[in-house]
Amino acid sequence: MRFDIDRLKEIIDTLARNRSRTLLTGFGIFWGIFMLLLMLGAGDGLKTILNKNFEGFTSNAVIVGAAPTSKPYGGFKRDRQWEMDLSDIEAIKSLVQEADVVTPMYSDWRNEVSFGGRSYSANLKGLDYEYSKVETPEMLYGRWLNEVDCKQERKVCVLGKRVWENIFPDGSDPCGKYLKIKDMQYQIIGVDGRSSNISINGNSNEAVVTPAPLMDKLLQKGGKFEIMCFTVKEGGESKVLQDKVKSILARRHTIDPEDKHAIMVLDTKKLFSIVDNLFKGVNILVLLVGLGTLLAGAIGVSNIMMVTVKERTTEIGIRRAIGATPNMILSQIITESVGLTVISGMFGILVSVGLLGLVGKIVSANPEIGPVSFQIGFWTALGVLSLLAVLGILAGLAPAIRAMNIKPVDAMREE
Amino acid sequence: MLIELKDVNKTYQGAQPLHVLKGINLSIEKGEFVSIMGSSGSGKSTLLNILGILDNYDSGEYRIDGKLIWDLSETKAAEYRNKMIGFIFQSYNLIGFKTAVENVELPLFYQGVSRHKRHEMAMEYLDKLGLAQWAGHYPNEMSGGQKQRVAIARALITKPDIILADEPTGALDSRTSVEIMDLLKELNEKEKMTIIVVTHESGVANYTNKIIHIKDGVIGQIEENSRHDATAFGSENGMLK
Numbered sequence A: 001m002r003f004d005i006d007r008l009k010e011i012i013d014t015l016a017r018n019r020s021r022t023l024l025t026g027f028g029i030f031w032g033i034f035m036l037l038l039m040l041g042a043g044d045g046l047k048t049i050l051n052k053n054f055e056g057f058t059s060n061a062v063i064v065g066a067a068p069t070s071k072p073y074g075g076f077k078r079d080r081q082w083e084m085d086l087s088d089i090e091a092i093k094s095l096v097q098e099a100d101v102v103t104p105m106y107s108d109w110r111n112e113v114s115f116g117g118r119s120y121s122a123n124l125k126g127l128d129y130e131y132s133k134v135e136t137p138e139m140l141y142g143r144w145l146n147e148v149d150c151k152q153e154r155k156v157c158v159l160g161k162r163v164w165e166n167i168f169p170d171g172s173d174p175c176g177k178y179l180k181i182k183d184m185q186y187q188i189i190g191v192d193g194r195s196s197n198i199s200i201n202g203n204s205n206e207a208v209v210t211p212a213p214l215m216d217k218l219l220q221k222g223g224k225f226e227i228m229c230f231t232v233k234e235g236g237e238s239k240v241l242q243d244k245v246k247s248i249l250a251r252r253h254t255i256d257p258e259d260k261h262a263i264m265v266l267d268t269k270k271l272f273s274i275v276d277n278l279f280k281g282v283n284i285l286v287l288l289v290g291l292g293t294l295l296a297g298a299i300g301v302s303n304i305m306m307v308t309v310k311e312r313t314t315e316i317g318i319r320r321a322i323g324a325t326p327n328m329i330l331s332q333i334i335t336e337s338v339g340l341t342v343i344s345g346m347f348g349i350l351v352s353v354g355l356l357g358l359v360g361k362i363v364s365a366n367p368e369i370g371p372v373s374f375q376i377g378f379w380t381a382l383g384v385l386s387l388l389a390v391l392g393i394l395a396g397l398a399p400a401i402r403a404m405n406i407k408p409v410d411a412m413r414e415e
Numbered sequence B: 001m002l003i004e005l006k007d008v009n010k011t012y013q014g015a016q017p018l019h020v021l022k023g024i025n026l027s028i029e030k031g032e033f034v035s036i037m038g039s040s041g042s043g044k045s046t047l048l049n050i051l052g053i054l055d056n057y058d059s060g061e062y063r064i065d066g067k068l069i070w071d072l073s074e075t076k077a078a079e080y081r082n083k084m085i086g087f088i089f090q091s092y093n094l095i096g097f098k099t100a101v102e103n104v105e106l107p108l109f110y111q112g113v114s115r116h117k118r119h120e121m122a123m124e125y126l127d128k129l130g131l132a133q134w135a136g137h138y139p140n141e142m143s144g145g146q147k148q149r150v151a152i153a154r155a156l157i158t159k160p161d162i163i164l165a166d167e168p169t170g171a172l173d174s175r176t177s178v179e180i181m182d183l184l185k186e187l188n189e190k191e192k193m194t195i196i197v198v199t200h201e202s203g204v205a206n207y208t209n210k211i212i213h214i215k216d217g218v219i220g221q222i223e224e225n226s227r228h229d230a231t232a233f234g235s236e237n238g239m240l241k
C-alpha cells in the first residue's frame, strides 16, 4: 500500500485518540534522541575547542629543540648549552629519508618593533619559506614568505595577529608599509591570523617573521639556532625519524646518547592522537548511553503499541470484517509505530539542535575561545533519522504481528 | 443460486467440543429477503459468520454464486468480504474515533478508492439514509437508530451481493426497529438486494419473505412469508415486540 494522506490521517487519528499516552510514549524516544545528539554535539564542540590549541600545525610535524645537557659526555661537563647549525640540516636531509621538510627556526626574544609612532615588543622569528608546511599560516592580509624572499634575503616581514592589532589598531592593511626592527626597515608583506596555542619559542601571534638567512646574517647567528622543524614524509614513521634525528644530533654535537633532556622532541601527531583517542572514547560512551536510552524508548513504544493493539481488538476486527487484509493491518500498525518514533525523534532532533546552537553561540561569544560549532552534522542527523525509522519498524513488529492475527470473529465476540 | 450450503458442519473446539452446526443444507436465491430464526444458542450467529466468510466450517460445501468458499487465505477472504458482503451488527460496530462519513468510507478505503470519490459516495449513501447532516458526527453523538443507519450505509457502499444482518434491531427500541426493518425491506424491494437477517424476534422475522428456522444445529421448517402473517406472537398491526 502506498503512503499518502490517508495513511497519515489514519496515524494521526489513532495517535491523537489517546493523547497523553502518545505523549508519554513519544517522550521516551524524544529523550533518547535528545540526549544522544546533545552529547554528540557537545563532544564535537569540546573537541574543536581542544584542537584549536593546535590550529595550523600539520599532524605530522616533529619539532626538535636544543636544551642543556643533563649528563657529562665526551669530556664535556653537564648543563652545557649546545646549538644546532645549518650543517646539521644538510646531514639530516641526506641521512634521514623519512624527513620531508627540514627547516631551522631562529628566534630573538622581545624586540621593539615600531611603525608610525606605535611600537610593540614582539618575538623575532627567522623562518624558511618551507616552514609553512609545518605550521600553515592563515593570511589576513598579503602573503607569507616565499622562496625568493629567502634566497635573496629580502628585508621583508610577516606580522603575527597580536602585533598587527597593536601597531595597526584601526585594522588597516599594513602590506607595503615599513616596520622598524632594530633600527632597520622591513617591508611588511602580510599578516598571519592564526591563533594556535602551541608555542614554539613564543606564540605565532606575538611574532614577526623574517627570512631565516637574513636573520642569520643580521643577528650574526653564524648558522646557529636552537630549534629545527620537520615534517614526516608520506608513509614514513614519525618515531623512526625522531630516533634517527636524535642519534645524528647526539653524534654531531657530542651528546650522551642516553641523555634524555638534551634533545627535546615535540611530536604533533602524538598530541593530535591524544585528543583523538580521548574523543573516540567519549563518543563510544555517548553512543552507548544514547543508544541505550533510545532502545529503552523503543521498547516503551513496543509495549504501549502492544497494549493499544489489545485494546483495539474490536476495531481491528471490524476493519478485517469490512475488507482490510492482514497485510493492511500489519502495515497500519507499523506505520503508526514508525510515525510515533519518527515524529518524537524529530522533536528530539529539533530541540537538541536548537539547544546546541544556543550553547555554540554563547561559547563563541567568548573571545578567548572564538567561533566554535557545537552542532551535529547533517549526516549524523540523517543517520539518526533512519535509525529512528528502523527502531520504529522493530518496535511495531511484534504488536503488528499480533494485530495481524486478530480474527474478525474473535474480535467481535469480545464486546 | 446465490448462496448454497450442503451439509455444512461446525464444531467449536474447546475443553468440551461443541458441535453447533450439524449438517446445514440451505439455498438462497438472488434478491431474496430471508430471516434465520432460532432460540438463543441454536447457532444462528455461527451460521451467519460462515455465510459472511468471517469463520471457517469443518466440512460440507459453501458456495457463493458458484464460487466454493473453502480454505481461503485471509487475504482472499478479506477481499471477498469487502466486495461481496455487507455486514450489519447488533452492536453497530462503528469505529468510535471516526466520524459517520469516515466510517462509511472505510470499505472503499480498503479497496483503494480515491479520497475524493470515496467521500462523495459516502455522502451520497448517508444522504439516502437521511443522515447527511450527521456526516461529521462521531458515533457517540448519535442515537442507536442513527448509528445503525450509518452501519447500513457502510454495508451498502461497496454494492455487495449479500447483506448479512445479525440481530440488527437487537439494541433498538420498537419504533426504531420498525424504521430499520422498513429500510431493509425497501432495499430489498427497490434495489433487489439479497438480505439475510438473523433474529430471535418473530416480529422482525415477519418483515422478511421467508423464515428459516434453525434448531439443534439443523435447518428445520422453512416458512414462506410473502403475506407477512407468520407471527406466532406478533401484533396485529405489524408493530414489533
Ligand SMILES: Nc1ncnc2c1ncn2[C@@H]1O[C@H](COP(=O)(O)OP(=O)(O)OP(=O)(O)O)[C@@H](O)[C@H]1O
Pocket (backbone or CB within 6 Å): B012, B013, B014, B018, B020, B038, B039, B040, B041, B042, B043, B044, B045, B046, B047, B200
Ligand atoms: N468461539 C466459540 N467457542 C466456543 N463456543 C462457541 C463459540 N462461539 C459460539 N459458541 C457456542 O456455540 C453455540 C452457538 O452460538 P451462536 O452464537 O451461534 O448462537 P446464537 O444462535 O447466535 O445465539 P444468540 O441468539 O444468543 O445470539 C452457543 O452455545 C455458544 O456458546
Ligand SMILES: [Mg+2]
Pocket (backbone or CB within 6 Å): B044, B045, B046, B166
Ligand atoms: Mg447470535
